[in-house]
Amino acid sequence: xxxxxxxxxxxxxxxxxxxxxxxxxxxxxxxxxxxxxxxxxxxxxxxxxxxxxxxxxxxxxxxxxxxxxxxxxxxxxxxxxxxxxxxxxxxxxxxxxxxxxxxxxxxxxxxxxxxxxxxxxxxxxxxxxxxxxxxxxxxxxxxxxxxxxxxxxxxxxxxxxxxxxxxxxxxxxxxxxxxxxxxxxxxxxxxxxxxxxxxxxxxxxxxxxx
Numbered sequence: 007x008x009x010x011x012x013x014x015x016x017x018x019x020x021x022x023x024x025x026x027x028x029x030x031x032x033x034x035x036x037x038x039x040x041x042x043x044x045x046x047x048x049x050x051x052x053x054x055x056x057x058x059x060x061x062x063x064x065x066x067x068x069x070x071x072x073x074x075x076x077x078x079x080x081x082x083x084x085x086x087x088x089x090x091x092x093x094x095x096x097x098x099x100x101x102x103x104x105x106x107x108x109x110x111x112x113x114x115x116x117x118x119x120x121x122x123x124x125x126x127x128x129x130x131x132x133x134x135x136x137x138x139x140x141x142x143x144x145x146x147x148x149x150x151x152x153x154x155x156x157x158x159x160x161x162x163x164x165x166x167x168x169x170x171x172x173x174x175x176x177x178x179x180x181x182x183x184x185x186x187x188x189x190x191x192x193x194x195x196x197x198x199x200x201x202x203x204x205x206x207x208x209x210x211x212x213x214x215x216x
């Protein structure tokens with residue numbers, strides 16, 4: 007099943023890339039990570055948790071290669087399309103399909119949505135994975151709400167939700183972020199009011215255009 011789906015994903019990516027009339031390549035390599043002083047479950051084995059993450063875009067095609075993002079010890083390969091519309095307020099929708107390989111093995115459906123306005127930005131990730139080996143299926147959500155406080159600085163809130171049949175986590179915390187034309191950096195402190203579940207999450211990303 008995994009091999010068949012991997013072939014279908016490869017075919018989908020090939021068609022998506024070939025179908026582009028014009029456009030430029032861009033890659034946005036990132037390092038995402040978490041530091042868990044006392045978080046109580048499996049993330050303790052990956053402390054700090056480091057997540058290499060590589061989005062690739064060409065025209066409307068949008069793909070991702072990532073490790074430790076979907077689950078610890080697991081690769082993710084995703085492909086889909088990204089579309090933006092709107093004038094003063096921009097809406098960006100990015101549906102994707104993918105495969106996960108490694109400790110977890112399965113297929114995935116993912117959807118990104120961003121609302122971008124000069125005075126506010128909202129980002130949403132929804133990710134559902136159908137797992138074929140001994141692990142349970144799961145759902146993951148990341149959301150953040152950002153308010154510009156200076157030319158390149160912003161502040162807001164982030165949430166993470168993870169659900170499977172064994173684990174249910176709901177995390178919330180304040181965030182700070184920096185963004186200019188070439189770089190993005192973010193730091194979130196989740197659950198600062200619960201010292202048995204508090205942890206830090208960070209990301210640094212470079213945008214490169216060809």
